[in-house]
Amino acid sequence: MTGSPSTAGPDYAVPALDKALDVLELLASSDTGLSQAQIAAAIGRSATQIFRVLTLLERRGYLYRDAGTGVYLLSTMLFELAHRQEPLRSLIAAAQPPMRRLAEETRSSCNxxxxxxxxxxxxxxxxxxxxxxxxxxxxxxxxxxxxxSGRVQLAFSGEGSAAAGHADLAEIRANGYLEHPDALQPGVTDIVFPVLSRERALAVLTVPYVATSFSERTSDFVRSRAAVAARQIGVDLLGGGS
Structure with missing residues (x-):
């Protein structure tokens, strides 16, 4: 079973909802999609038990079935729902203009x-x-x-509490940023700044900087512009203008 039921509060079982959530959580971890039989086996149900669940989820747009292979895959519906949240929409709207300027100035991607x-x-x-x-x-x-990005988030999780007793987090907080080789991609250096509200990180801005013969800007220049962009996102998000 892919679901992990909460132990808090009364156990109000909703079998149909349990099955639907099991299916969504399972497919979220699959890159290639799964057939009805594979889904049923993975969540410990019969193919008959999940047929109506799959049909409903497909009809509501949460899944789609590949016409060639017949496997089920997640649609972008869950991602779309997450982005309907007002705080996230506001954050993205505030971030886009400074991020576009940052990418243009540094000739680097940013996220x-x-x-x-x-x-x-x-x-x-x-x-x-x-x-x-x-x-x-x-x-x-x-x-x-x-x-x-995670280390910067921890360092600025609020009032310095997360950094207390952790020298590396305290150093990040003191510096105001982190520049560190990417943990997953050799040759990439992550230049990371927090987007702050009252010293707490609302989000984290990262420039994955690649120093090669193709690089058009130095890491020092990228760092300085990333600092400006992160600060501007925070100002714009809190209604301070540009």
Whole structure:
């Protein structure tokens, strides 16, 4: 079973909803899609039990079935629902103009991520206008503890509490940013600044900087412009104007 039922509160069983959530959580972890039989086996149900669930989820737009293979895959419906939240919409709207300027000035891609259920989720990105650059998928999830964006989020989690007793987090907080080799991509250096409100990180702005013969700007220049962009996002988000 892919679901992990909460232990808090009364156990109000809703079998049909349980099955639907099991299906969604299972398909969220599949890159290639799964057949009805594979889904049934993975969540411990019979194919007959999940037929109506799959039909309903497909009709409501949460799933689609590949015409060639017959496998079920997640649509973008869940991602769309997440982006309907007013705080996230406001954040993305405030971030886009400074991020576009940053990408243009640095000739590098940049992305914005937020803390989501204990992981960092990329919520928007501006791709490098140059011929060469590194980018990530919007919606991608990354660990908090082992990524530069996650470490900055932890360092600025509020009133310095997360950084207390952790020298590396305290150093990040003191510096105001982190510049560190990417944990997953050799040759990429993450230049990361928090988007702050009252010293707390609302989001994290990352420039995945690649220093090669194709690079048009130095890391020092990128760092200075990223600092300006992160500060401007925070100002715009809180209604301070540009």
């Amino acid at each position: 914005l991520s937020v803390l989501d259920a204990g992981r960092m989720r990329v919520v928007t990105q501006v791709v490098s206008p140059g011929d060469f650059g590194f980018q990530v998928r919007v919606g991608a999830l990354f660990p908090v503890e082992t990524t530069a």
